[in-house]
Amino acid sequence: MKSAVVLLPGLNRDRDMIAALTKISGQAPATVWQTDTEIPDVDLIAIPGGFSFGDYLRCGAIGARMPVMRAVAEKAAKGVPVIGVCNGFQILVEAGLLPGALMRNASLKFVCRQVKLEIANANTMFTRHYQPGQVIRSPVAHHDGNYFADAETLARLEGEGQVVFRYAEGTNPNGSINDIAGIVNDKGNVLGLMPHPENLIEAAHGGNDGRALFESALGLAA
Numbered sequence: 001m002k003s004a005v006v007l008l009p010g011l012n013r014d015r016d017m018i019a020a021l022t023k024i025s026g027q028a029p030a031t032v033w034q035t036d037t038e039i040p041d042v043d044l045i046a047i048p049g050g051f052s053f054g055d056y057l058r059c060g061a062i063g064a065r066m067p068v069m070r071a072v073a074e075k076a077a078k079g080v081p082v083i084g085v086c087n088g089f090q091i092l093v094e095a096g097l098l099p100g101a102l103m104r105n106a107s108l109k110f111v112c113r114q115v116k117l118e119i120a121n122a123n124t125m126f127t128r129h130y131q132p133g134q135v136i137r138s139p140v141a142h143h144d145g146n147y148f149a150d151a152e153t154l155a156r157l158e159g160e161g162q163v164v165f166r167y168a169e170g171t172n173p174n175g176s177i178n179d180i181a182g183i184v185n186d187k188g189n190v191l192g193l194m195p196h197p198e199n200l201i202e203a204a205h206g207g208n209d210g211r212a213l214f215e216s217a218l219g220l221a222a
């Protein structure tokens with residue numbers, strides 16, 4: 001299965017994402033740079049985490065306006081699966097590919113720890129290898145992960161099953177509304193989440209709770 005990883009200056013989880021996709025898909029992903037206007041034909045596009053453009057203006061605001069994001073939007077419109085992790089989620093929101101906003105953590109502090117995630121919708125292309133309601137572990141590391149959406153958007157997200165991951169068992173690290181950790185767009189092919197599933201995919205990481213997300217997205221057997 002072929003994948004591509006979007007590179008922007010200041011991202012620092014790109015190697016983690018490339019390593020995870022290489023191990024899980026069996027081949028190294030293509031990489032596309034911020035100025036690239038085309039993305040090769042792939043089965044999955046990933047936007048990794050980090051601090052693109054130093055988090056200036058707002059996290060992801062500058063990255064969202066780079067030429068490569070137009071190419072991501074075109075692929076997304078054609079139904080290609082796109083995953084944005086952490087800063088990648090912020091970029092997808094800033095690019096208008098996902099609704100809502102990611103505000104400063106309620107604690108006003110950078111949070112780096114492990115949380116528990118409930119699979120709020122196991123019927124998506126990103127979660128089909130999980131069980132409904134399953135609770136998995138995942139690391140988080142961010143200062144702007146406090147998801148917010150207005151009442152109408154929130155009702156739509158909840159009503160349409162677009163909330164895919166929720167912080168479980170009192171582990172909400174940032175004050176996100178409805179404990180939202182990850183959402184999909186209305187077509188279901190663009191996923192954004194604050195936690196880092198790519199950092200929990202093998203025994204050396206202390207577990208593989210995040211692996212099924214990539215196996216689901218790549219259409220691999222569980």
Ligand SMILES: NC(=O)CC[C@H](N)C(=O)O
Pocket residue numbers: 048049050051052055059085086087088141142143144145
């Ligand atoms: N790990 C990340 O991607 C962090 C995203 C962003 N820089 C924040 O701190 O919120």
